[in-house]
Amino acid sequence: MARPINPRRVFSRPKVKGFIPMGFYSSDLDTIYLTVEEYESIRLKDYMFLSQLESSEHMGISRPTLTRIYDKARKKIAEALCEGKQILIQGGNVIYLEEWYLCSSCGSKFNSMNNKENPTKCPLCGDTKVEQIDS
Ligand SMILES: [Zn+2]
Numbered sequence: 001m002a003r004p005i006n007p008r009r010v011f012s013r014p015k016v017k018g019f020i021p022m023g024f025y026s027s028d029l030d031t032i033y034l035t036v037e038e039y040e041s042i043r044l045k046d047y048m049f050l051s052q053l054e055s056s057e058h059m060g061i062s063r064p065t066l067t068r069i070y071d072k073a074r075k076k077i078a079e080a081l082c083e084g085k086q087i088l089i090q091g092g093n094v095i096y097l098e099e100w101y102l103c104s105s106c107g108s109k110f111n112s113m114n115n116k117e118n119p120t121k122c123p124l125c126g127d128t129k130v131e132q133i134d135s
Helices: 036-047 052-059 062-083
Strands: 007-010 031-034 086-089 094-096 100-103 109-111 130-133
Touching: 007 036, 007 052, 007 109, 031 062, 036 062, 052 062, 052 086, 062 086
Parallel strands: 007 094, 031 086
Antiparallel strands: 100 109, 100 130
């Protein structure tokens, strides 16, 4: 049986859902699917200019895993760029560190910081009436 993969830590949701080459309709194009963790590896390394080690620590994964995710992401983006494919950013196994939750039982607000998954239970009262809110 395959070992379950811990979710990768991602700071916040990507600003856009994807990209379409100019002058084309989405329905006419082949699609490259970039996972959210692949997007995050590009953001950390190529946009924030973090090292492999720093990026892997941010995402809570080993350096070899980060390298594998990052290499995949670059290949996908290059393919889209060179072959005129659209990119959709979706899927993956992630938690968003920046997202906040509200417990409708006790009214406390909390985020998923340092947890292994998005909270389903209030850390204060233990109730499961927890919903995501805009920070
Ligand atoms: Zn509560």
